[in-house]
Amino acid sequence: MSALAINAMTTVPALRCTSLDVAVPGRRLVEKLSFEAHRGQFIAVLGENGVGKTLTLHTLVGLRAPDAGEIHWLDRGVHDWPRRELARTLGLLAQNSEDPFPTNVLEAAVMGRHPHIDFWRWESEEDYEIARRCLASVDLAGLEQREVQTLSGGERRRLAIATVLTQEPTVYVLDEPTNHLDPHHQVDVLTLFQDRVRSGALVIASLHDATLAARYADQALLLFGDGQWLYGSSEQVLTAANLSRLYQTPMEEIVHRGRRVFIGA
Secondary structure (H helix, E strand, O other), X not given: OOHHHHHHHOOOOOEEEEEEEEEEOOEEEEEEEEEEEOOOOEEEEEOOOXXXXXXXXXXXXXXXXXOEEEEEEOOEEHXXXXXXXXXXXXXXXXXXXXXXXXXXXXXXXXXXXXXXXXXXXXXXXXXXXXXXXXXXXXXXXXXXXXXXXXXXHHHHHXXXXXXXXXXXXXXXXXXXXXXXXXXXXXXXXXXXXXXHHHOOOEEEEXXXXXXXXXXXXXXXXXXXXXXOEEEEEHHHHOOHHHHHHHHOOOEEEXXXXXXXXXEEO
16 A cells, blocks of 8 residues: 555544543543544554553453543544444453464454455355464464364464454554564564554554564553553653653663664663
């Protein structure tokens, strides 16, 4: 897709979040969060454990009600979407994946096609071919007939990613997509989603590694866990000062081979 085509798409926000509050009993994690997100963007969400990254993502996709504020996907309230229609548009990668029943890798991946399959219709060969391509894209080619319970933690994580890719949404909301992955597959997976962004998708991903966020994301949302937040371009938001405040430990920025690297000072 050309840059001109992507620029045309970005005139209408894929997500509009207005004065959003996210709270748990006795604690307000996020207060009055407001921002717009567009197709063709990669947004990284960063913060310490327990600051509300997962709850915020779940609120954005409609899995829990906001404590205040509004969420619109493509100018429609998140709870105004029929769930099946929303699932064709928005794909969620949960932080942890569960295996509801014994199955093999291919059958697990093809479940991502279900929002596109009419009731009482079986998966088509095209659905299976899409699933095979997505498995290959996360380095699981040749494991299609393996039982899911025999996979390693990293392989299961890549299977969960392949299932979301098989769904073929235009928006990907990813809760720690690099969880359990070795450095090689972390880079491969984030490059894969970066390619989707270049093709016009919106990616919102919670990450723990600020260096990976600086490498792949063009926008960043920092959550401090006390209601405060910071949103803007990665270049402006991902700084040693902001990250030191975010992680409550001194951070230092180093430029190596043209890339920004963040380490504990």
